[in-house]
Amino acid sequence: MAAQAFVLVLGGGLLSLLAIQREKEMNTFDFQRVTRLRPLELAFGKLFGAPVLMYFIVLCLMPAALVGAVVGHARPTFVVAAYVVVVLGAISIHALALLLSLLLERGVAVTGGVLFLIVLWLNPLVAAKFWLDLGSLSPFLASDLSTQMTWAVMPRPPGTTIYMSGGYGMTDVLFGWPVHHAAVVVVLYASFAAWFLLAVVRNIKRDPAGYEIFTPAQALGFLLFINLIFIGFFRWSRWSASEAQADLLGLNTSLCFVLGVALLRNRDRVRRLYARGRLSSGWLAAAWPAPYLGAGTLVVGLVPVAILQVIGKLDGEWDLGVALFRVALFSAWLLRDILYLQWMNLRRGGRLRVGLLYLAVFYICAGIVFGTLNLFGTPRGLAFTAVLMPPAVFSLRLGAWAETWDAWLVALCAQILIAGIFGSLQRRTLADLSAPGRLPIAAAGAA
Amino acid sequence: MFLERGNSVEAPAAILLENLSKVYDLPPGSAGAAQAVAADNLNLRIAEREVFGLVGPNGAGKTTTLKMICGLLVPTAGRIVVNGVDVERDPEAAQGGIGYLADFFSLYDDLKVWEYLDYFAHAYKMAPETIAGRITDVLRLMGLEGKRGAFIGALSRGMKQRLGIGRAIIHDPPVLVLDEPAVGLDPKGRIEFRQLVHELNGRGKTVLITSHLLHDLEEMCTSIAIIEKGRLLRSGRLEQILGEGVRERRVRIMVASPGFPLVEWLSRREGVTGVTGAAPIGAQFSFAGGPSELASLVKALVVAGASVYAVEPVGETLEKVVMGLSRGEVT
Ligand SMILES: Nc1ncnc2c1ncn2[C@@H]1O[C@H](COP(=O)(O)OP(=O)(O)OP(=O)(O)O)[C@@H](O)[C@H]1O
Numbered sequence: 103m104a105a106q107a108f109v110l111v112l113g114g115g116l117l118s119l120l121a122i123q124r125e126k127e128m129n130t131f132d133f134q135r136v137t138r139l140r141p142l143e144l145a146f147g148k149l150f151g152a153p154v155l156m157y158f159i160v161l162c163l164m165p166a167a168l169v170g171a172v173v174g175h176a177r178p179t180f181v182v183a184a185y186v187v188v189v190l191g192a193i194s195i196h197a198l199a200l201l202l203s204l205l206l207e208r209g210v211a212v213t214g215g216v217l218f219l220i221v222l223w224l225n226p227l228v229a230a231k232f233w234l235d236l237g238s239l240s241p242f243l244a245s246d247l248s249t250q251m252t253w254a255v256m257p258r259p260p261g262t263t264i265y266m267s268g269g270y271g272m273t274d275v276l277f278g279w280p281v282h283h284a285a286v287v288v289v290l291y292a293s294f295a296a297w298f299l300l301a302v303v304r305n306i307k308r309d310p311a312g313y314e315i316f317t318p319a320q321a322l323g324f325l326l327f328i329n330l331i332f333i334g335f336f337r338w339s340r341w342s343a344s345e346a347q348a349d350l351l352g353l354n355t356s357l358c359f360v361l362g363v364a365l366l367r368n369r370d371r372v373r374r375l376y377a378r379g380r381l382s383s384g385w386l387a388a389a390w391p392a393p394y395l396g397a398g399t400l401v402v403g404l405v406p407v408a409i410l411q412v413i414g415k416l417d418g419e420w421d422l423g424v425a426l427f428r429v430a431l432f433s434a435w436l437l438r439d440i441l442y443l444q445w446m447n448l449r450r451g452g453r454l455r456v457g458l459l460y461l462a463v464f465y466i467c468a469g470i471v472f473g474t475l476n477l478f479g480t481p482r483g484l485a486f487t488a489v490l491m492p493p494a495v496f497s498l499r500l501g502a503w504a505e506t507w508d509a510w511l512v513a514l515c516a517q518i519l520i521a522g523i524f525g526s527l528q529r530r531t532l533a534d535l536s537a538p539g540r541l542p543i544a545a546a547g548a549a
Numbered sequence: 550m551f552l553e554r555g556n557s558v559e560a561p562a563a564i565l566l567e568n569l570s571k572v573y574d575l576p577p578g579s580a581g582a583a584q585a586v587a588a589d590n591l592n593l594r595i596a597e598r599e600v601f602g603l604v605g606p607n608g609a610g611k612t613t614t615l616k617m618i619c620g621l622l623v624p625t626a627g628r629i630v631v632n633g634v635d636v637e638r639d640p641e642a643a644q645g646g647i648g649y650l651a652d653f654f655s656l657y658d659d660l661k662v663w664e665y666l667d668y669f670a671h672a673y674k675m676a677p678e679t680i681a682g683r684i685t686d687v688l689r690l691m692g693l694e695g696k697r698g699a700f701i702g703a704l705s706r707g708m709k710q711r712l713g714i715g716r717a718i719i720h721d722p723p724v725l726v727l728d729e730p731a732v733g734l735d736p737k738g739r740i741e742f743r744q745l746v747h748e749l750n751g752r753g754k755t756v757l758i759t760s761h762l763l764h765d766l767e768e769m770c771t772s773i774a775i776i777e778k779g780r781l782l783r784s785g786r787l788e789q790i791l792g793e794g795v796r797e798r799r800v801r802i803m804v805a806s807p808g809f810p811l812v813e814w815l816s817r818r819e820g821v822t823g824v825t826g827a828a829p830i831g832a833q834f835s836f837a838g839g840p841s842e843l844a845s846l847v848k849a850l851v852v853a854g855a856s857v858y859a860v861e862p863v864g865e866t867l868e869k870v871v872m873g874l875s876r877g878e879v880t
């Protein structure tokens with residue numbers, strides 16, 4: 103079983119990862135794009151066509167595995183379930199690999215994808231098992247599943263953390279209800295595969311300059327979906343309210359960030375919008391998608407706060423004001439970084455990658471400098487570091503808040519100010535891009 | 550801007566470009582402008598059943614324009630209609646009616662020739678029962694019958710080119726878009742290719758071709774467009790393009806009397822200018838008069854003692870027109 107999972111998930115993943123890359127490199131991808139194939143058909147063709155060899159190998163290994171199962175007195179239903187998990191898991195991973203293959207250039211896609219697959223393989227328990235009442239999400243759990251003896255779900259004693267610690271079956275807790283892990287995993291795989299496929303299908307026949315992973319509405323849907331999973335399986339009982347908020351806020355901000363990067367417009371798009379007169383010159387339109395994402399972060403940040411308030415398991419560290427402040431600070435922070443990246447991306451040559459690199463370097467350097475200055479140690483220093491590195495707010499104690507709230511407000515204002523600077527830089531770039539000399543078309547098209 | 554005049558206007562358009570523009574970003578390191586305008590407000594109307602040649606120097610924007618027509622690139626602005634279908638709105642429907650050959654491509658080396666065509670026949674959603682027959686037809690048309698079962702990796706460059714053309718026509722599209730299709734073909738192959746284009750055109754296909762082999766184009770095309778730096782310099786029927794700018798006819802006379810001072814004799818005649826030539830065998834000159842004046846000139850030449858064995862009009866070649874235009878005479 104393990105061997106089959108290995109072959110299908112890793113081998114198939116790699117082949118999918120290379121599928122579109124190779125075609126693009128050989129210049130044969132265009133020929134497939136000009137056929138009558140609908141994007142969905144093309145995507146499905148790639149999804150099952152690229153790893154077809156691996157499916158074949160799995161089929162060859164199957165008799166041996168089945169003999170093993172019979173000898174080992176495995177329950178047939180679990181063996182079937184294990185296959186379902188492997189295949190569905192493999193499909194969802196292949197879909198992700200296909201998406202990477204489509205969007206990234208070869209080196210980046212392969213490195214990222216291989217790293218991801220290795221993590222998946224080395225750590226079969228890979229899952230947010232510390233945060234979530236959820237077992238392993240890796241398809242490699244199939245070999246465990248095939249040896250299970252009972253479908254019964256047993257609520258675990260509250261203290262246990264590691265899910266497969268024997269004796270409790272494969273139980274997850276969804277909104278307080280125990281559910282069998284296999285069912286959860288199957289549903290998750292299917293829905294993630296659907297999301298990834300949606301992105302592939304949307305883009306596979308497009309001009310690479312016009313790739314856009316999701317529409318804003320779809321991005322919002324994806325965000326809500328992830329949140330539903332997280333909130334549903336969240337280990338509310340294990341964490342204090344403020345820790346819970348910190349985790350959820352951190353998660354949502356990073357998600358918004360990733361989606362934001364995906365929504366960023368490149369020069370080609372902006373130029374097209376201008377040329378067709380579809381881009382107004384207002385501030386809001388010019389700053390897109392930053393305001394949308396800032397608002398999104400605000401909303402998904404406020405939801406856990408509301409939940410925590412309703413659940414009412416609040417402790418001494420919990421303060422509604424601090425919680426709201428955190429959300430506000432994070433939204434402003436996201437606004438700032440997205441505006442920066444959008445600006446970088448609109449500059450000549452589309453420097454998104456460089457922008458991301460600068461950003462990473464910036465945070466690492468700032469962290470080192472502040473660390474050596476021991477600014478994280480003092481309440482006021484902490485507030486100061488938040489000007490550049492807002493996550494410092496997670497170390498903010500309630501007592502310190504009372505003393506240094508003014509400094510923290512300054513940090514918040516600083517975020518907004520920096521965001522404003524990047525916003526105006528971006529506006530300048532846009533103005534340059536849409537200048538009459540730059541767009542011979544705009545005038546002619548209007549005439 | 551420059552729309553076609555004359556007879557093609559009433560025929561339905563197979564390909565219609567309206568205010569088509571495409572701007573590329575250039576990498577920051579490159580010198581000069583930050584962007585390249587590969588198509589600058591192009592307006593072009595290619596009527597059905599035309600063989601249309603797109604001509605221009607390297608980097609003129611030919612490939613870019615063709616890719617936009619096939620829906621592979623999104624235009625920065627403007628609209629493309631192929632067979633009445635807006636390419637951007639309904640790419641699959643438009644693509645079903647186009648056969649596209651890229652300027653630079655490779656094939657799947659580990660497929661056999663017929664498998665390759667079979668794959669694309671399915672991708673173009675041909676009726677399964679017609680596919681086998683169609684593959685045989687196409688292979689015969691491309692002169693590849695003998696290679697039906699061969700692996701593509703074992704084909705020569707020119708054969709691959711033929712197979713590429715074969716792939717482009719497999720689904721019998723009404724419009725063919727061929728980007729430098731004659732590259733890599735031997736002289737015989739090029740002649741065969743011209744015949745193929747004629748034959749396809751005879752079967753009612755519209756063919757859009759780019760090529761740097763202007764002589765080939767001149768023999769194949771019914772219409773021509775000349776572009777440079779994304780701008781349309783001129784477009785129209787081939788005769789029209791070649792005829793434009795020529796007020797006097799150019800004539801070549803060949804004589805078989807080595808001692809005769811042909812150039813001097815011609816230079817003294819009325820209406821004759823610009824005499825060039827390899828005297829004493831032959832000469833070229835511009836002649837202002839009509840046919841009867843030319844006839845009397847030839848008569849006088851014979852009377853003067855020259856053994857004239859050939860008199861032929863010399864047409865303007867496409868090459869010259871293109872060279873003249875791209876030096877900036879017309880913008
Ligand atoms: N992907 C690209 N990125 C940036 N600029 C491009 C890109 N593709 C083409 N260009 C630029 O667009 C212009 C037109 O290129 P195109 O390939 O359409 O020319 P062409 O007429 O086909 O030339 P050739 O005769 O050499 O095939 C050139 O200036 C080229 O530098």
Ligand SMILES: [Mg+2]
Nearest residue numbers: 611612613652
């Ligand atoms: Mg070209």
